[in-house]
Amino acid sequence: MSAEIESASFAFFPELEALPESSLRLWAGNAVPSFFLTRAWFECLISTGLDPADRVALGALQSKDGLVIALLPARFVGGSSGALNSRTLRSLTGPYACLFRPLVAPDADPMQTAHALGRHLGTAVTRSDIIQLDSLDQAWPELSAFEAGLREVGFISAQYNHFGNWSEAAPGRSFEQYLAAREGSLREILRRRRRDLEQQGARYEVRADDEGIEAAIAAYESVYSRSWKLPEPYPTFHAHLIRAAAHEGILRLGFCYLGDRPIAVQLWILWNGSATVLKLAHDQEFDRLSPGTVLLAHMIQHVIEQDAVQEIDFGRGDDAYKHRWTARRRQRIGLIAANPRSIAGLGVLARQAAGRWASRIRGDRRNPFLR
Numbered sequence: 001m002s003a004e005i006e007s008a009s010f011a012f013f014p015e016l017e018a019l020p021e022s023s024l025r026l027w028a029g030n031a032v033p034s035f036f037l038t039r040a041w042f043e044c045l046i047s048t049g050l051d052p053a054d055r056v057a058l059g060a061l062q063s064k065d066g067l068v069i070a071l072l073p074a075r076f077v078g079g080s081s082g083a084l085n086s087r088t089l090r091s092l093t094g095p096y097a098c099l100f101r102p103l104v105a106p107d108a109d110p111m112q113t114a115h116a117l118g119r120h121l122g123t124a125v126t127r128s129d130i131i132q133l134d135s136l137d138q139a140w141p142e143l144s145a146f147e148a149g150l151r152e153v154g155f156i157s158a159q160y161n162h163f164g165n166w167s168e169a170a171p172g173r174s175f176e177q178y179l180a181a182r183e184g185s186l187r188e189i190l191r192r193r194r195r196d197l198e199q200q201g202a203r204y205e206v207r208a209d210d211e212g213i214e215a216a217i218a219a220y221e222s223v224y225s226r227s228w229k230l231p232e233p234y235p236t237f238h239a240h241l242i243r244a245a246a247h248e249g250i251l252r253l254g255f256c257y258l259g260d261r262p263i264a265v266q267l268w269i270l271w272n273g274s275a276t277v278l279k280l281a282h283d284q285e286f287d288r289l290s291p292g293t294v295l296l297a298h299m300i301q302h303v304i305e306q307d308a309v310q311e312i313d314f315g316r317g318d319d320a321y322k323h324r325w326t327a328r329r330r331q332r333i334g335l336i337a338a339n340p341r342s343i344a345g346l347g348v349l350a351r352q353a354a355g356r357w358a359s360r361i362r363g364d365r366r367n368p369f370l371r
Contacts, residue, residue, distance in 0.1 A: 010120035035271035086344035100135035114142035118149025227281035264291035273310035275303035
């Protein structure tokens, strides 16, 4: 292990603005592979996506000269006055994140840094604290090194399936080629529903910048309120995200209108050649016309032809419709770590082991994609 890693120190910071200035290099340019690891994303979560009792804890691993070499965006939930004197340190994710992992400086050795981060993190929390990170990519190369660092200081970790992420590679493909790879039944539905909507004068809009953004947000929320969707747990989060994405030029907010009435809406984000759909909803009054399906095809055509994306990402979850539009599934997992020498830690690890045993007995029959 390098001398820089050996002499590193670790501290939690309560807000993004309190981080050392050198942390900005972890977010510079196109170094961040996913929008869900950008500073803008974490700003949205901190502003409008947390519970009142959550305490932001941005864990920074710093070299001897004070440079930030790794960052773990997290928050403490619960409190030391709770049962068994335990808290939980959770990743800064919530119900909207599609990917999470610690950020590592581009000039740091990834394996050594992940190992050191796990070791320092386990030392920084109390023995009764629980560490829980979710939305991790199962294929994250440094995951084993991070877990090894936690083990060195007495923590035992366990992984669990969190959600599926469906996507489709799109480099060099036309929309016609993409559509030709889909099921014939889906193409037929699109043909018929497009015709029906066009006969009624449907039109489509894609918003990408700040101009008229407040009216666009009002239209988005109008459609959402008339859809089948349940109320959001953080009702101002998506409006905040839309404004931030528009400001950064990475927003693609799509609408289907009949006359002046928006009847379907979709929120997409572009980042590093990937287009991710985060939210989609349509007015239930128009179910028979399938405006959401037609708008989805329109948005995919837009990001392929206008934005030349390399990947179409369907975000979070194994919703049944997604495998009709995409061919690749990636597993997102959670990681829970606890110290078995504490009562709280022993209880958490026992429950996790029992849950995994029950899952094996079921054979994951509830979701065939988890096999």
